[in-house]
Amino acid sequence: MAKSILIITSYYPPESGAAANRIFELATGLQKHHFRVSVVTPMPNYPKGSIFKAYSGKLKQTVLEQNVTVHRLWLYASNSKNKLLRLWAMISYSLSLIWFFIWHKIPDTVIVQSPPLVVAFTCMLCLRRKKRKLILNVSDLWPMAGLELGAFKKNFSYKILEKIERFNYNQADLLLGQSHEIIAHIRGMFPEKKTFLYRNYPNFKPPILLDSSKNANKITLVYAGLLGVAQGIYKLCTSLDYTHIVFHIYGAGAEKESIVQFINSNPQLPIVYHGEVSRNALHQVLGRYDVTIIPLLNRIYGSVPSKIFEYARLGIPMLYFGGGEGETLIKQYELGWVVEAGNYQALNQTIKTLTTAGIDSKNRLIIQQTAQKNFDFNKQLSQLKKLL
Known part of the structure; x- marks a missing residue:
């Protein structure tokens, strides 16, 4: 008999972005590995901060998507800069989760996504009392990441968030971390x-490699993803030397x-x-560009952009401008070029050298082969399955 497992997340398709894609792959992957999977998530609202039109006015929806049962719950959606409104958005989802826990049978094994810390706290507090096996999937180190981004200050509220973080880790039977830095922090x-x-x-199936655009004088540089404060794409636009490049941008967000x-x-x-275009549409067009850039305005401890693994599978050379463990991966697997985070002079100098670097289909094929060998989703999932 298939083992049942529940995944609780704040992001799920049709929402876009790395967080939604990550949980979708986990849910459908476990289903293909013979688990009976259900997902609890809010009504789609990210990154717009408002409920998507197709889901507006609903308090709850349960549907079967790719053999995964998806429960969508009400929340007060907001991406406001007002911290109280954003906190209320998390609390409203937490209240919906409590209602769900009361009226639904919860499987013996539950995977909880963190952050948001408050949502994870609600799950760990309520489900520990129900004596479930709790697995905490930690994708970013909050509140530390918020402090590095300038979203928090070291005050009383920050200390409360640190206590919530410790509580969440302490209640978990197993902790998943997306980086070595996260694992080291937890340990x-x-x-x-x-x-x-x-x-x-x-x-996803690796695509047939396309010839990138050919221009004798300029390379095509592309960014695709969230246009948020952490990525610093506006700052990038104002700081790039355009003598050697044409810069293409895909995405949506605060900036x-x-x-x-x-x-x-x-x-x-x-x-x-x-x-903004869909993930599938992006996969069709990204291969036409010479180089993709992965920037972070500041180095964030524990963060490894999932774009690294996705673009490697697409066979796209990367210009990494974010520091941390992501930088180590680019160097280790020879996926592209690394520039110190925040050093725009060095970034422009590196871009200048790329015009004569010989970016060709051979390099792309090597990157794609490296990804298939070293970034194998199903191999990793098979290892995780043994712990569930």
Whole structure:
């Protein structure tokens, strides 16, 4: 008989982004490995901060998607800069989760996504009392990451979040971390806890490689993803030397309007904004560009952008501009070029050298083969399955 497992997350398709994709791959992957999988998630709202039109006005929805039962619950959606409104958004989802726990039979094994810390806390508190096996999937080290991003200050509220973080880790039977830094952080607090390095490997058929655009004078540089504060794409637009590049941008987020306004105000600059497109559509077009850039405004301890693994599988050379463990991966597997986070002078100098670096289909094939060998989703899932 198939073992039942519940995944609780704040992000799930049709929402876009790494978090939604990661949990979707985990859910469908476990289902294909003969688990009976159900997912609890809010009504789709990310990154817009408002409920998607198709789900508006609903308090609850349960559907079967790719043989995974998906329960979508009400929340007060907001991506406001007002911290109280964002906190209420998390609390509202937590209240819906409590209602769900009361009226539904909960499987013996539950995977909880963290962050958000408050949502994870609700799950760990309620489900520990139900004596379930709790697996905490830690994708970012909050509140530490929030402090590094400037979202938090070391005050009383921060100390409360640290206590919640410790509580969540302490209640978990198994902790999954997306980076070695996350695992080290958890073991520093609770050395006796079981941990497992669970990378954000994608799970799609590697595409046939395309010839990138050929331009004798310029390379095509592309960014695709969230246009948020942490990524710093607006700062990138204002700091790049466009002598050697054409810069293409895909995505949406808090900085979108600033970026569009900058482009409109500087029509002489070779920047093209394509808007937000689906993941599948991105896979069709990204291979046409010479190099993709993966930036972070500041180095964030524990963070490893999932774009690294996705772009490697697509066979796209990467220009990594974020520091940390992601930088180590780029160097270790020879996936592209690394520039110190925040050093725009060094970034422009590196880009200048790329015009004569010989970016060709051979390099792309090697990157793709490296990804298939070292970033194997199903191999990793098979190892995780033994611990569930």
